[in-house]
Amino acid sequence: MESSTAETARPAPVFTTYSPATGEPVAEHPAHGPAEVSRAVDGVRAVQAGWAALPASRRRDHLLRWKKALATELDTVARTIAEETGKPAGDAALEVVLTLEHLAWAARNAGRVLRRRKVSTGLFTVHQRASLVHRPLGVVGVIGPWNYPLYTPMGSIGYALAAGNGVVFKPSELTPGTGVLLARLFNDAVPGHAGLLTTVTGAASTGDALARSGVDKLAFTGSPGTARKVMAVCAETLTPFLAECGGKDAVIVTADADLSAAADAIVWGALSNAGQTCAGVERVYAVREIHAELCERVVERAKALPTGAGADAAYGPMTLAGQVAVVERHVTGAVSAGGRALLGGPGSVRAPYVEPVVLSDVPEDAAAMTEETFGPVVAINAVADVDEAVERANASRYALGAAVFCGGGRAGAAIAARLRAGAVSVNSVLGFAAVPALPFGGSGDSGFGRIHGEEGLRAFTSVQSTTVQRFTPPIALTSFDVPAATRERAVRLAQSLHRRR
Numbered sequence: 291m292e293s294s295t296a297e298t299a300r301p302a303p304v305f306t307t308y309s310p311a312t313g314e315p316v317a318e319h320p321a322h323g324p325a326e327v328s329r330a331v332d333g334v335r336a337v338q339a340g341w342a343a344l345p346a347s348r349r350r351d352h353l354l355r356w357k358k359a360l361a362t363e364l365d366t367v368a369r370t371i372a373e374e375t376g377k378p379a380g381d382a383a384l385e386v387v388l389t390l391e392h393l394a395w396a397a398r399n400a401g402r403v404l405r406r407r408k409v410s411t412g413l414f415t416v417h418q419r420a421s422l423v424h425r426p427l428g429v430v431g432v433i434g435p436w437n438y439p440l441y442t443p444m445g446s447i448g449y450a451l452a453a454g455n456g457v458v459f460k461p462s463e464l465t466p467g468t469g470v471l472l473a474r475l476f477n478d479a480v481p482g483h484a485g486l487l488t489t490v491t492g493a494a495s496t497g498d499a500l501a502r503s504g505v506d507k508l509a510f511t512g513s514p515g516t517a518r519k520v521m522a523v524c525a526e527t528l529t530p531f532l533a534e535c536g537g538k539d540a541v542i543v544t545a546d547a548d549l550s551a552a553a554d555a556i557v558w559g560a561l562s563n564a565g566q567t568c569a570g571v572e573r574v575y576a577v578r579e580i581h582a583e584l585c586e587r588v589v590e591r592a593k594a595l596p597t598g599a600g601a602d603a604a605y606g607p608m609t610l611a612g613q614v615a616v617v618e619r620h621v622t623g624a625v626s627a628g629g630r631a632l633l634g635g636p637g638s639v640r641a642p643y644v645e646p647v648v649l650s651d652v653p654e655d656a657a658a659m660t661e662e663t664f665g666p667v668v669a670i671n672a673v674a675d676v677d678e679a680v681e682r683a684n685a686s687r688y689a690l691g692a693a694v695f696c697g698g699g700r701a702g703a704a705i706a707a708r709l710r711a712g713a714v715s716v717n718s719v720l721g722f723a724a725v726p727a728l729p730f731g732g733s734g735d736s737g738f739g740r741i742h743g744e745e746g747l748r749a750f751t752s753v754q755s756t757t758v759q760r761f762t763p764p765i766a767l768t769s770f771d772v773p774a775a776t777r778e779r780a781v782r783l784a785q786s787l788h789r790r791r
């Protein structure tokens with residue numbers, strides 16, 4: 291465990307992480323079992339009350355110190371991310387920058403968003419002063435994925451800490467070093483509250499132990515299949531659960547869109563991080579008039595990207611070796627179902643560096659259109675009009691992000707409003723992910739609940755409602771002493787008022 295001083299009674303067995311780029315070992319980490327996880331939760335619980343008792347401004351200052359430490363160690367953190375995921379150092383650095391933006395926002399806004407606020411009372415409660423306050427839950431468990439091993443879990447960790455909770459973090463078994471470093475930097479930067487963020491390492495069984503450990507909420511990011519398993523475990527103890535899962539994001543391109551900008555964004559949205567982005571671009575619906583030109587532009591740009599192991603590569607290897615088989619199956623299935631491979635194709639999908647694949651005319655029921663591919667593949671289908679584009683974009687069991695490319699921002703926003711997606715970018719891709727004030731999350735197989743923004747802070751709180759009686763009311767309806775006739779008059783008064791409108 292990477293916490294303050296927690297030691298295990300008997301050393302846990304260790305597991306090794308490997309570089310997806312070279313296959314060389316990166317590091318060894320303990321595979322924590324239920325006993326260690328339980329000790330971690332107890333340890334965090336022991337210090338959480340002191341953290342929750344701080345004025346919001348003190349928590350803000352501590353979190354900003356942690357942010358400063360992360361910024362100071364940006365290169366080290368980015369190097370760890372790059373080693374574990376294989377992504378280019380520049381991409382890893384960008385991930386740290388995005389994380390810093392979110393942490394700063396959560397730290398600076400938690401006090402305002404969660405503080406006690408008054409609410410108005412009603413006709414029969416004028417004698418009450420009513421207010422509500424958002425209080426921390428206690429200890430939050432966070433289970434993270436490997437694709438953005440810092441940015442993604444920090445959408446829960448940073449916001450949960452800002453809301454006054456402690457956190458036990460279980461990073462992906464592919465990227466434990468990033469999680470260990472994160473907790474170490476917290477403990478160094480905020481020594482007075484060391485152990486408030488504790489990282490436990492291991493694979494599924496460590497995550498399962500965390501789900502069973504009695505945490506006050508479990509925030510999960512990963513695939514919908516795993517989310518179902520973890521949620522079933524949480525259901526046994528009614529542990530609240532938040533699920534941030536996969537996506538099959540669509541981009542709609544209208545006839546009057548700037549095709550150069552659209553092609554540029556589609557290529558980046560589909561291929562950056564080797565397509566291993568939950569809200570990455572996987573489907574494009576372009577109106578028929580511009581479909582051929584858009585395809586040409588996308589292929590032209592994708593073809594020109596430096597790929598492979600070089601330092602200038604646009605993206606790195608597939609982080610999860612097993613995902614290559616999924617990508618292969620989707621591409622082969624799409625082509626054998628009548629889809630056209632405009633760039634790459636069934637024979638081109640090889641581990642660990644998968645060359646870009648651009649498909650077109652893929653039947654809507656092919657796996658490449660219905661399942662998360664999570665690889666550098668994009669399918670661009672033609673549609674008759676915007677209505678058909680919206681219909682197809684919405685016909686997915688996923689509903690995470692989406693994008694619209696359109697001549698006018700207002701028209702784009704009108705199309706966005708018709709999309710079944712948790713977040714939509716108009717004339718850019720993934721624009722929402724970089725705005726900390728915007729909540730992020732989906733529905734359907736993309737999960738439920740929100741991280742980021744005000745909703746993301748409230749997600750790690752429980753609300754307490756309070757009334758304080760200011761004076762004894764002339765008609766005290768909550769007393770057995772009220773004469774029946776007075777009660778009757780009050781009921782009739784309410785009835786006549788509510789009948790009006």
Ligand code: NAD
Pocket residue numbers: 433434435436437438442460461462463492493494495496497498499501511512513514515516517519520534535536537567568569610662664690731736
């Ligand atoms: P995964 O579901 O395989 O694993 C996620 C985490 O769950 C890992 O830490 C893993 O060790 C743990 N886990 C696995 N089995 C478990 C079990 N039975 N009990 C408890 N924990 C268990 O997902 P992954 O491959 O790490 O990540 C990729 C997926 O994550 C993709 O579907 C991607 O779209 C999604 N994702 C979503 C978001 C989002 O914010 N919506 C962000 C990033 C990634």
